[in-house]
Amino acid sequence: MDYSYMESYLKAISDHNRMLILKYLSKDSLCICEFTELLDMTQPAVSQHMRKLKTAELVTEEKRGRWTIWSLNVRHALYPMLIHLLSLLPEPEITVESLEAEGKKVVCE
Amino acid sequence: MDYSYMESYLKAISDHNRMLILKYLSKDSLCICEFTELLDMTQPAVSQHMRKLKTAELVTEEKRGRWTIWSLNVRHALYPMLIHLLSLLPEPEITVESLEAEGKKVVCE
């Protein structure tokens, strides 16, 4: 693990919205359109955040029909540290469950 | 620990030169003038990095005569995680010992 890699990794985490994204992903795999609801953010903004997280190898993506399902990269060497770090952060007010209650949860099939 | 605090903390670490500074501090307390040698960096640049680290509560300073001695803040909640993180990074080529050999190590008294 060199300094450049660590710098990129930490920079990818060091953002309020990306920490929220990672916090959500620590519970569930989700798609972009769900994050736009959860974070009240435009679709390109979410998309660009996901690209940063993917470049830093924090997340993985899986295409399923129209959707792209994003997950935490559980194989990353720093995954245990990431989980610990996320555990220190409070639960977001808007939950995936509240999206489901509003019927906004996407079911990808 | 809220999202803003975590963001500031991680942003403070997410820099190549500040990671080096923290790596050095994990072994020794040091002053600004030593870092200018160790990092081959101007004094104001080092000074500004230290201010960022101090604002994020990663380091503490102690004035001693003309010098300011900087140390890791061992009382920080994330100190154990920081130490683990630093342990993953390689030792810098230029060491405090090599400074001593050149007679550039400051002895503050």
Add this chain to the structure above:
DNA sequence: CCATTATATAAGTGTTTACTTATTTAATCA
């Protein structure tokens, strides 16, 4: 007191960041 030394601060600059809106790509479905 004056020169030196250690550090801090100020002001300026080029680069990066996190967004925006507009458009493109690609898959689904009526």
Add this chain to the structure above:
DNA sequence: TGATTAAATAAGTAAACACTTATATAATGG
């Protein structure tokens, strides 16, 4: 096929960042 939906990409912008040089502050020592 054509409309809709999910996501990516492009281009533009304001703010933050990491430096630079110049200067100020403050302590030491001759």
